[in-house]
Amino acid sequence: MIDEVRTMPTAVQPQLMRWSVVLPGLAALAVALVLPQFANAYVTEVATTALLYVVLCLGLNIVVGYAGLLDLGYAAFFAVGAYTSGILTAEFGFNFWLTIPVAMVAACVAGIIIGAPTLRLRSDYLAIVTLGFGEIVRIIARNLDITGGASGLIGIERPEIFGFKLMQVQHFYYAFLVLALLTAFVCLSVERSRMGRAWFYVRYDEDAAAGIGINRVTAKLQAYMMGAVIASVAGCLYAAKMTAISPESFTFNQSLLILLGVVLGGMGRIPGVVLGAVLVALLPEVLRGAGTYRPLVTAVALLAIMLFRPNGLWPDKRV
Amino acid sequence: MALLEVRDLRLSFGGLKVLHDISFSVEKGAINSLIGPNGAGKTSLFNCLTGFYKPKGGSISLGGRPITGLPPHRITALGLARTFQNIRLFKEMTVLENAMSGQHCRSRHGIMSAILHLPAQRREEETIRTAGMRWLDFVGIEQHAHRRAGGLSYGDQRRLELARALASAPELILLDEPAAGLNEREKLDLVDLIRRIRDETGVTVLLIEHDMGLVMQVSEKIVVFDYGQKIADGPPEAVRADPRVIEAYLGTEE
Numbered sequence: 001m002i003d004e005v006r007t008m009p010t011a012v013q014p015q016l017m018r019w020s021v022v023l024p025g026l027a028a029l030a031v032a033l034v035l036p037q038f039a040n041a042y043v044t045e046v047a048t049t050a051l052l053y054v055v056l057c058l059g060l061n062i063v064v065g066y067a068g069l070l071d072l073g074y075a076a077f078f079a080v081g082a083y084t085s086g087i088l089t090a091e092f093g094f095n096f097w098l099t100i101p102v103a104m105v106a107a108c109v110a111g112i113i114i115g116a117p118t119l120r121l122r123s124d125y126l127a128i129v130t131l132g133f134g135e136i137v138r139i140i141a142r143n144l145d146i147t148g149g150a151s152g153l154i155g156i157e158r159p160e161i162f163g164f165k166l167m168q169v170q171h172f173y174y175a176f177l178v179l180a181l182l183t184a185f186v187c188l189s190v191e192r193s194r195m196g197r198a199w200f201y202v203r204y205d206e207d208a209a210a211g212i213g214i215n216r217v218t219a220k221l222q223a224y225m226m227g228a229v230i231a232s233v234a235g236c237l238y239a240a241k242m243t244a245i246s247p248e249s250f251t252f253n254q255s256l257l258i259l260l261g262v263v264l265g266g267m268g269r270i271p272g273v274v275l276g277a278v279l280v281a282l283l284p285e286v287l288r289g290a291g292t293y294r295p296l297v298t299a300v301a302l303l304a305i306m307l308f309r310p311n312g313l314w315p316d317k318r319v
Numbered sequence: 320m321a322l323l324e325v326r327d328l329r330l331s332f333g334g335l336k337v338l339h340d341i342s343f344s345v346e347k348g349a350i351n352s353l354i355g356p357n358g359a360g361k362t363s364l365f366n367c368l369t370g371f372y373k374p375k376g377g378s379i380s381l382g383g384r385p386i387t388g389l390p391p392h393r394i395t396a397l398g399l400a401r402t403f404q405n406i407r408l409f410k411e412m413t414v415l416e417n418a419m420s421g422q423h424c425r426s427r428h429g430i431m432s433a434i435l436h437l438p439a440q441r442r443e444e445e446t447i448r449t450a451g452m453r454w455l456d457f458v459g460i461e462q463h464a465h466r467r468a469g470g471l472s473y474g475d476q477r478r479l480e481l482a483r484a485l486a487s488a489p490e491l492i493l494l495d496e497p498a499a500g501l502n503e504r505e506k507l508d509l510v511d512l513i514r515r516i517r518d519e520t521g522v523t524v525l526l527i528e529h530d531m532g533l534v535m536q537v538s539e540k541i542v543v544f545d546y547g548q549k550i551a552d553g554p555p556e557a558v559r560a561d562p563r564v565i566e567a568y569l570g571t572e573e
Contacts, residue, residue, distance in 0.1 A: 190430055190434060193433030194423060194426055194428055194433070194443070194444070195433065196433070197412075197419065197423075198423055201412075201420050201423075204409040204410065204411055205407050205408075205409055207407065208403065208408070209409075210370075210371075210391040211401055211403070211407070212395060212400070212420045212421055212424075212483060212484070213395035213400075213421070213423050213487050214392055214424070
């Protein structure tokens with residue numbers, strides 16, 4: 001029976017059936033649930049950042065891992081969410097929860113504006129365009145009055161839920177944990193559906209996919225928009241946690257870090273991506289002891305991972 | 320009226336004329352073949368029919384509906400499926416997932432219903448899977464359903480391409496050199512399979528093939544190409560006897 005399950009393909013046989021994924025997953029969830037009860041504020045803060053990266057990496061994984069589109073400007077959608085929510089609560093007194101659907105719509109619109117004309121391009125051209133898009137969004141945020149210019153936006157309202165105000169780092173930790181679990185559930189549902197398969201068909205052979213009846217531009221656009229929506233929701237919660245955001249949180253470096261998480265863990269499948277995201281968030285903290293050598297040690301560690309595990313730490317073992 | 324009508328089809332790449340005013344038709348329920356020496360323009364014609372190339376002029380209609388210049392996915396949805404000369408499977412995915420891909424244009428549920436796990440979406444997934452298994456069974460590789468498609472034997476990969484195309488519920492299926500690389504035994508099976516496609520599912524078949532024995536055996540009508548022009552069109556016996564064909568094509572076979 002075990003052998004049989006193991007030879008089953010991940011997309012056909014529900015991934016939940018595989019013990020090699022379920023057991024570590026449950027263990028990680030158990031640790032995640034109780035962590036703030038035992039950890040100090042610093043550890044909880046780092047863990048919250050890790051959860052933010054889990055959400056962002058899962059979102060980017062839809063674009064890069066499922067649909068095979070190299071996106072170098074993903075932080076732009078994160079920025080769209082953070083600024084939409086920040087401006088609406090700080091300047092217009094919106095309720096935080098109401099800003100989430102607005103940010104989702106804004107991300108969709110941004111996704112269509114950038115995606116519709118460019119998704120016909122093949123991968124490397126697309127990478128250049130998304131790179132430009134990421135920079136455009138950041139520079140716009142730097143130069144508009146409503147976004148607070150280079151110094152950014154301050155005084156973003158803390159969200160309330162049933163009269164309870166999210167204030168401490170533990171509160172935001174659990175908020176991000178809920179968001180991460182929700183995102184993982186959404187990704188898992190879509191991955192095993194008709195559209196999810198269509199993304200994989202397009203990723204593996206675009207022409208064959210078109211020849212079998214898949215509208216490749218629509219499929220890519222949907223992946224791109226879904227990734228954008230996830231990043232924007234993460235942005236909303238990020239803005240609420242920080243209460244202040246500035247264009248420097250949404251640089252090309254940020255886009256690269258998210259992409260690094262996806263590639264490092266093993267793009268395409270959820271467990272690997274989650275692992276990669278956590279690593280990206282933890283590595284700088286773990287290596288704090290290295291002092292000024294930290295960037296060097298980080299680079300060497302990353303190179304080693306890519307050399308010895310070219311498909312990621314927990315690669316997509318399809319079939 | 321014929322199922323597929325091609326009229327005065329022209330195609331050129333820059334200054335190079337690939338197809339010159341090609342006209343022919345395929346009747347519903349027929350098995351027809353396109354033959355011609357390498358570089359005669361057969362695959363280019365297939366690429367025009369399936370929307371991968373945009374013809375310079377002329378018209379193509381399927382079941383009376385014009386399909387000239389439509390994108391490939393629209394043409395597939397209208398009932399014209401194809402296989403590729405060099406097998407183009409989704410190698411990293413399972414055999415069943417490959418077969419299920421054909422059902423994409425026959426189903427409709429999107430991202431939202433998948434996230435919400437709507438009952439209608441679950442049922443549709445089941446239908447897609449059942450259809451995939453049915454066509455794997457039809458071509459005889461259902462026992463490999465959960466294997467990686469790239470790991471199948473060459474002959475089984477060709478069968479899978481057929482199953483995938485059939486799963487899109489076509490009216491007409493275009494097979495681009497289906498016998499290439501098959502041994503004699505596999506070729507016999509293929510002849511049988513092509514006949515079963517027509518007889519059991521009613522799908523019309525148009526194939527490009529170099530294996531003359533196979534072509535003469537299965538086709539009711541043969542269209543012969545040379546240098547982008549149609550030089551003959553008729554039943555196998557007539558084509559075989561046509562002096563232009565012997566000169567241009569069979570003559571080169573020694």
